Amino acid sequence: MxxxxxxxxxxxxxxxxxxxxxxxxxxxxxxxxxxxxxxxxxxxxxxxxxxxxxxxxxxxxxxxxxxxxxxxxxxxxxxxxxxxxxxxxxxxxxxxxxxxxxxxxxxxxxxxxxxxxxxxxxxxxxxxWTISTNEDLRWPATEGPKTGVALRTMHKFSNLIGIAAAHNQHVAYTYIQVLHMTATPAALLTPLMLARILKSGLRKKSRL
Structure with missing residues (x-):
């Protein structure tokens, strides 16, 4: 079997x-x-x-x-x-x-x-698979596990990336590379990139 x-x-x-x-x-x-x-x-x-x-x-x-x-x-x-x-x-x-x-x-x-x-x-x-389907799981009509600290943390981090990418060209370019699979998700987790994401993402988010 x-x-x-x-x-x-x-x-x-x-x-x-x-x-x-x-x-x-x-x-x-x-x-x-x-x-x-x-x-x-x-x-x-x-x-x-x-x-x-x-x-x-x-x-x-x-x-x-x-x-x-x-x-x-x-x-x-x-x-x-x-x-x-x-x-x-x-x-x-x-x-x-x-x-x-x-x-x-x-x-x-x-x-x-x-x-x-x-x-x-x-x-x-x-x-x-992780990049695409974890975003799908935001939506109520999506079938699949929608709970868990890891998933909620990933969604919050993804939100920050999206906000930061709209205002920081370095974040935007790296994010596009990851989405197009010419770079791995680890490219968004380097100390310098994390600093850019948190600095731009949190600052712009506070103004929304």
Whole structure:
């Protein structure tokens, strides 16, 4: 028997309307009206279409129990993201790199190697999964664990990063690198970056 541990989160269960007037009203209802400002006076080229695929799925293969020799899983079969984040292909590449590194130190004839290689593939998705789904968990309609000191702390820190990034170009650039996966989240935790985030974030937050 193969033991599979899966975690699911679902983004807001809201589908934007597809008629022009209702779509404009929907855009205006967002937290920021910048999108509404950009399209309010634009002439549509065709009828709006709604994209309804909005779930993210992460399967913890080979965490426990037996794993079949010579069988590996990667790509969307391990982890698939809400496409709004644009992380799927990059995350799949990280998993492929993990497999290539494992292949340099073993082969599929070794049962222990196969299981360890599968665990490494799963682990390669951990960082982008944390970045995207922890933000999803802010929303009431999202399915998933919404409690815990770690999650609340992460949300508060993310709030500070967002505020600081709007006023400090160094924070903004690093934050974009992390979101685009050209830098790891650790880039936001260096002493200098933490000082910039706390200085800008707390100061601007106190003025809100």
């Amino acid at each position: 193969i033991n599979i541990f899966a975690r699911y989160t679902v983004f807001q269960k809201i589908t934007p309307p597809t008629d022009e007037t209702a779509f404009l009203n929907f855009a205006k209802s967002l937290r920021s009206d910048i999108i509404h400002q950009g399209i309010a006076n634009a002439e549509p080229q065709n009828q709006p279409k709604a994209f309804v695929k909005n779930e993210s799925t992460y399967r913890y293969y080979a965490e426990a129990g037996k794993w079949p020799q010579g069988f590996l899983v990667t790509g969307d079969a391990v982890c698939s993201f809400n496409p709004i984040y644009g992380q799927g292909m990059t995350a799949a590449l990280l998993a492929a790199e993990s497999l290539a590194k494992s292949a340099a130190h073993g082969n599929s004839d070794n049962t222990a190697w196969v299981k360890n290689a599968q665990r490494n593939i799963v682990q390669a998705y951990r960082s982008p």
